[in-house]
Amino acid sequence: MSLIELHYDVPGDDFSRAGEASGNVKAQLKKLGFDPALIRNVVIALYEGEINMVIHANGGTIDVSIDPDCIRMVLADHGPGIADVELAMQAGYSTAPDNVRALGFGAGMGLPNIKKYTDDMRIDTKLGEGTTMYLRVDVK
Amino acid sequence: MASKDFFHSVRLDEEKCKGCINCIKRCPTGAIRVRRGKAYIISERCIDCGECIRICPNHAKYAERYSFNEILDYKYRVALPAPTLYGQFNNLDNVNYVLTALLRLGFDDVFEVSAGAELVSDATRLYLERSDIVRPVISSACPAIVRLIRVRFPNLIPNVLDLNAPMEEAARLARARAQKKTGLAPENIGVFFLTPCTAKISAIKQPICNEKSAVSGVFGIKDIYPVLLAQMEKLTRDEVEKLADSGFAGVRWASSGGESAALKDDRYLAADGIENVIQVLEELENEKLNDLDFIELNACSGGCVGGPLTVENPYVAKARLQRLRKYLPESCNRLAGAEIPREMRWETPLEPVDILKLDKDIRRAMEKMQRLNEIEKLLPGLDCGTCGAPSCRDLAEDIVRGKGAIEDCVFFTRDTADGSGCIPIPAPFRKSGEAKEKGDSRD
Structure with a gap:
């Protein structure tokens, strides 16, 4: 059990609300006095994950556990699942539909960025059932 | 502190x-x-x-208002009109009307802030050519924005342009001109800024990146407006002196986007209105705006024309400034060399002011946050403000900081008091091991 546990429901298909969860986590991390670089890493990874849920999975849930030595995030959805995780991890690969790309999203940088800004990233995914992503950012 | x-x-x-x-x-x-x-x-x-x-x-x-008699403390007095002033008058086609009227009010000279703005634009262009700067560069012309960044976005401090605002630059040059002309000592020269806003008053009375402002005093535009207008109405066309020495490039700084337009670089963003500005800074912090060179931010809607000490509606004022364009040259002031003069830059770097942290110790901050989250659950979530804090969450934060009490919440007090008016101590306030109070069976 972490000292602070936060839970968010991410609505699907509403871009105007994407970023609410990561924005709220940012505000709390600032109040806790974490290093700005760590906050940036957490928020960028979380925002990418949040956007992925909106674009691909019709929403989902985010759980964030905050400890003095690390931040853990679990992003779970009941979306279509990822067919080829390795391919999805490649920069520039995207399955986002055109209407989403027209909004400036879907550049195929979501998962690679999440990996870049986290210390650990694990993906459990099953086609037709959904994806759960486990992320950890360590306090350096 | x-x-x-x-x-x-x-x-x-x-x-x-x-x-x-x-x-x-x-x-x-x-x-x-x-x-x-x-x-x-x-x-x-x-x-x-x-x-x-x-x-x-x-x-x-x-x-804060200052008596106009303050100008009498100085042997030589210079007025520094913000370009916003020109947007306050109907059918103005010649800024010299405003400037001449200022002399009639008792000033010995006028120095347009828009002239200082043209030099700051020049210096900013030079700054943007450097390869060792953090991009995008955030304008430092609006003092409320600089103060906002140091309290709410301290990690964006490296992006902030370390140049004095046009008002300060104009004051410095006005002083130099006055000294050269009169030979008076600096303390006998009074330089007075005519301000559209409160933030500039603070920037003068207590600058944050300079030891002292070159401005001696300040008057709100709305306070000087009636007497100035009266003087302008008395002026005949041939009494108007040719005093203006700035172009549209400097004057348009008064409205949002004007500072950016002078940079001749398309990779800019100009946001105005404090809520919009905060959103932009959040995005910048999340590295979403890395393809920009420059970010112009104004706390007031519309830019300085929307300042709280102005007379006219900001969009009307902007339209009037727009109309001045055809009567004004493009720009009148350029820097002499290809280097930014040292006097145009801040004396000391911008320092963060830490107001966010719940505690210096991260573990203790986390305990406070945990309590804060628990207290928030006890509050109704109406954000009614009746307790005196802006939201239920703010009250919860005040409580963990020792600056508030849960009884401040009228709903909590109404719903938890027993027949005799006693309020049981809720769980987040009990010391560990302390027994529950009688009648508190809800948790």
């Missing part, structure tokens, strides 16, 4: 304050609390944006 670090131009008239919640709700940094029926400013959080002045229905919040 010493209290001298927080001079504020925004003041409260306790007589007029009814203790309503308009200002606490509007404040962008959560700096106001109603205590014992009056709206007090938490000094270290206030950025002097003037939003509370604008919204107060009882006119209880006001800007």
